[in-house]
Amino acid sequence: MDPGNGVLGLTGPAFKRLAVIDDDPGVCKFVSRIARDLGFEVATATQSEKFRRLCREFKPAVVVMDLGMPGVDGVEQLRFLVAELNGAEVILMSGFDKKVLNSARQVGEELGLSMKGVLPKPISVDELEKMLTTASHFEGSISARELASAIENGEIRPHFQPKALLQPAYSRQVNEVEALVRWHHPVHGLLTPDKFLPLAEETDLLLPMTHAVAIAACRQILNWDAAGMSMAVAINIAPQLLVNLSLPDEITALAADHGVECSRLIIEITEAGVMADVARAMDILTRFRIKGFLLSLDDFGTGFSSLIQLYRMPFGEIKIDRSFVKDISVNEEARVIVQATIELAHRLDLTACAEGVESLEDLRFLSRIGCDKAQGYFISKPIPGEEMRDFVRARNDDHETLLKKA
Structure with missing residues (x-):
């Protein structure tokens, strides 16, 4: 279009x-x-x-x-x-x-x-x-032409939300983040994806936007490396792009152009995206894995994937959806589901990451039942890449104190 x-x-x-x-x-x-x-x-x-x-x-x-x-x-x-x-x-x-x-x-x-x-x-x-x-804070008018220009001019850049390690118990160190797209608009300021992602999905801008996020992630990895921080970055791939058989080659080429190893990038796919076209998704995900990318299944528990499909696909991680995690402090059934999901992940030789962690109580419970990683506002909101160095150093250098608090 x-x-x-x-x-x-x-x-x-x-x-x-x-x-x-x-x-x-x-x-x-x-x-x-x-x-x-x-x-x-x-x-x-x-x-x-x-x-x-x-x-x-x-x-x-x-x-x-x-x-x-x-x-x-x-x-x-x-x-x-x-x-x-x-x-x-x-x-x-x-x-x-x-x-x-x-x-x-x-x-x-x-x-x-x-x-x-x-x-x-x-x-x-x-x-x-x-x-x-x-209650949208931005209510202007966005055209696809303006969005395309923003992608070309480097205004589409991610913020990064840390994932804290929970094993060994309560370590809470950070060596991995998720890239979450933002539009740094020259007039309207910082725009969240709900303001422009629907437009990208309706037009042909979803792929170039994904490329822009991947490029920004690679550049940020190099910046962090120069600062003495070795970080992996997760990139979200929209379900609509899981029909593009050349996608693994495209992302691999972007990483190579920046001198970033594919193993430093994690490809996150939603459960619903995988199930839309299982054969094609299997093709694309397998090729991503062969090229060295790590694969994470996002929003696990909200779709309709069977355990057989989960077993067959080359994922290394499942992310437990926040709809379950947010209730673990008050709902016994939610605790049972989360614990069973973590046990399933480990039996399939996968790591488990809990999304939407909002309290110390949640973090304690997740660590106690063996969850590998946690992500959410209790740990950190998404932040600009240049702020990550101070955040990670404060978190990692002080992990013994954090362990005692937990």
Whole structure:
């Protein structure tokens, strides 16, 4: 398809301001960190009066608020928002049970507010990210031609999320990261993939975007090598590209052009992507493995792959989907599924990596049951490559202290 034909139609301001109100400063900090990583400009308040002043002066377009603030209940706050910020998008969070949260949400909707969702505490990073993503901070108009130009000009570059080693127990050292694509837009700032990936999928830009991420990963590996850090980088391959029989040759050539061994790159494929065309996927993945790449099966447990197909394919790692991991501290069935998946992986001579780790309690449990690696916001959000050196050194040099804390 002609890159000039596709348009991702969005309207409104380029950025959104977000306000957080909670009497717990730790919650304010937690929400702020996630929101800023998604590109929001953030202000926080731990008292109702400060929040009301903040709303009048800061004029947030998105409000994340605790339903049970001291002195002023959440319904009163909703009425205030109607008067001061009519049109603002609201996310409610609270330790109250979900019935109370849903009732408050209905009150807000009847008052005319745009209620984006409710978040029971403790807050799930995954759920918060989803809600903030729908309250999109970028609402401009992106054409395929603009995206193609961005790829050509080097604006499409990944951030990198560390994976922590859990074996030997609690080591938590880092020697592997996942490359997560970002658009460093010259006007709109940092854009997350939900703003441009659908357009790439609708046009013919998915392959050049994947090439751009692979090139950036290779360059970053060389930079880290020069700084004395030996790191492997995982690259995501979209299911749509698993029909391209030349893909292993293309990625191999990119690695060779930069002097990077294929074993330093990990190819991540989703379970659904593998099952879309098993024969062709087997062809492509086998050739990747022959060339020296490591293979990781992403989102394991969410698709329909049979154990026979898993056994036949040349994966070296499975990544346990965050939908299971996020519940292990509160749900016995989730713990059983995660533990069984880790045991299955080890019996098939695979390593197991848990996605979406959000707490020390989760990390302790995963390490105790033999999970090999962990990835999630508790360890680190995705960060620019130039920040990885300080992060890794602090983490690896201090691993004995971290072991004691764990």
